Amino acid sequence: MAIELFEMERMQSTWENVVDYDMSESGVRPLTLRELVEMGFDLESFLDVPLGYSQSNGTIELREGIAAHYPGATADHIEVTNGTSEANYMVALSQLRPGDDVAMEAPNYMQMPGVARSLGATVTTFRLCQDTGWEPDWEEFERAVTPKTKILYLSNPNNPTGAVLSDEAMTRIANRCDQTGTWLLSDEVYLGAEISRPRTKSFWGLGDRVVVTSGLSKAYGIPGVRVGWLVGPPQLASASWTQHDYITIGPNKMSDRIARVAVQPENRERCYARTREILKHNLPIAREWIESFGWSVTWREPQAGAIALLKYSGDEPSLAMAERVRTRQSTLIVPGSHVGLEGYLRIWLGGREDFLREGLRRIGSELRS
Numbered sequence: 001m002a003i004e005l006f007e008m009e010r011m012q013s014t015w016e017n018v019v020d021y022d023m024s025e026s027g028v029r030p031l032t033l034r035e036l037v038e039m040g041f042d043l044e045s046f047l048d049v050p051l052g053y054s055q056s057n058g059t060i061e062l063r064e065g066i067a068a069h070y071p072g073a074t075a076d077h078i079e080v081t082n083g084t085s086e087a088n089y090m091v092a093l094s095q096l097r098p099g100d101d102v103a104m105e106a107p108n109y110m111q112m113p114g115v116a117r118s119l120g121a122t123v124t125t126f127r128l129c130q131d132t133g134w135e136p137d138w139e140e141f142e143r144a145v146t147p148k149t150k151i152l153y154l155s156n157p158n159n160p161t162g163a164v165l166s167d168e169a170m171t172r173i174a175n176r177c178d179q180t181g182t183w184l185l186s187d188e189v190y191l192g193a194e195i196s197r198p199r200t201k202s203f204w205g206l207g208d209r210v211v212v213t214s215g216l217s218k219a220y221g222i223p224g225v226r227v228g229w230l231v232g233p234p235q236l237a238s239a240s241w242t243q244h245d246y247i248t249i250g251p252n253k254m255s256d257r258i259a260r261v262a263v264q265p266e267n268r269e270r271c272y273a274r275t276r277e278i279l280k281h282n283l284p285i286a287r288e289w290i291e292s293f294g295w296s297v298t299w300r301e302p303q304a305g306a307i308a309l310l311k312y313s314g315d316e317p318s319l320a321m322a323e324r325v326r327t328r329q330s331t332l333i334v335p336g337s338h339v340g341l342e343g344y345l346r347i348w349l350g351g352r353e354d355f356l357r358e359g360l361r362r363i364g365s366e367l368r369s
């Protein structure tokens, strides 16, 4: 199967451990196992766990723990995967056939276009507009989501804008998918990483064809255990499991055990609170830095997630700009072209204060030159 390069992921894998300042990240600085022990993870008994295979769609205990966050869902609605990205992939693999249409918002996390095209589907995008707080361009949306559309993929809160859809927009999107018989694949891995606004609402419950994907990587701050999941009608969860059997069989046993502790309601809230605290501390630093540019660099402040999307003036392509920042400042950032929007750069807000300040200083000196 031919598949195009996932440009952003490849750029990150190539450079993130080589540069001095990796400002291309998108989660907050991660939790340690020690912090999870403080939340009740039993390290001592963990040492005696036989390292065999785990249940391939996630242990019942973990699936029940995840289902508890999605009203009406049971363990049969859940499939546990190796990260949210694998959950997205499993939905595409189980549902898409050559000739299908896929719609997605842009800018976005650009996994779905590559996967969908490799499966023979055609991808149509509709724009999110900065002027309206990153709401969809509704005309483009209506054109993109038709009865031929098998999957609509969106991320809410959105990567890279950090914007959250309004209730009205969510209803409109869900109604349209009901009318057209489209799977609404809502990637909610940033849900819980709100900075100063109420918790983002899930699309779960807004229709019969809603599939939610999420995981521990962003709002929880635990990307290294590689646990994600999908929540959907049991037939879809089961079809996805069938694909999974062929690929990685299932998630790893140690990660399943760690995830069982993380998803407990009180621990989930502790993880989210930690994320919020980091972001609340860092956002004013980034705001002050942005303001120092006057009108030559603008943004709509992110509402959720450790990412910010900046619009810069001038016509230097974003990839050239990011390359300049990397080679001259040993600092990695994400060009807008890798998230579906030219003329923008994505930067990271989730690090320690001194790291953030120095990363911004380095990016700033290239933006100014």
Ligand SMILES: Cc1ncc(COP(=O)(O)O)c(C=O)c1O
Residues within 6 Å of the ligand: 026, 082, 083, 084, 085, 086, 109, 155, 159, 187, 189, 214, 215, 216, 217, 223, 227, 228
């Ligand atoms: C919207 C979105 N979905 C999925 C992923 C990948 O998540 P995971 O690490 O859980 O596979 C990312 C990573 O940046 C993301 O931004």
